[in-house]
Amino acid sequence: MSNASIRPLDDEWWTTAMVCSYLKLKRRALWDIRRDAAKAFPPAIKPGGKVNLFRAEDVQLWVARRRPSCLPSLQPAAPQPSAKAEAATKPALAPALRTPAVAPIRKPAQRKRATVSDERQLGLF
Numbered sequence: 001m002s003n004a005s006i007r008p009l010d011d012e013w014w015t016t017a018m019v020c021s022y023l024k025l026k027r028r029a030l031w032d033i034r035r036d037a038a039k040a041f042p043p044a045i046k047p048g049g050k051v052n053l054f055r056a057e058d059v060q061l062w063v064a065r066r067r068p069s070c071l072p073s074l075q076p077a078a079p080q081p082s083a084k085a086e087a088a089t090k091p092a093l094a095p096a097l098r099t100p101a102v103a104p105i106r107k108p109a110q111r112k113r114a115t116v117s118d119e120r121q122l123g124l125f
Contacts, residue, residue: 042058
């Protein structure tokens, strides 16, 4: 018997596809996470066949535990310099260093296939 305790049917249960969608992972990546004992992913319940069910609350708690507890605080945004002040601080490029404007590459026009006469379409020739 699995090591998961019996839970009431009122809980929300997710299939493997639903867990992969929630975690934004592929099935193989989820399989690798489940096999790694260090990551301690919640166990699946096998009601029968190839179906694995995961308790939604367990998966959400697992994600919350793995999320960093202390995210860096956001720094207040520095005032943006005006365009004139920015232009004054930028060094002017010498004319030789400027890149010339490149004309866009144009693809040659494709020729249309010649239309086939009605007799040929009917298989008469």
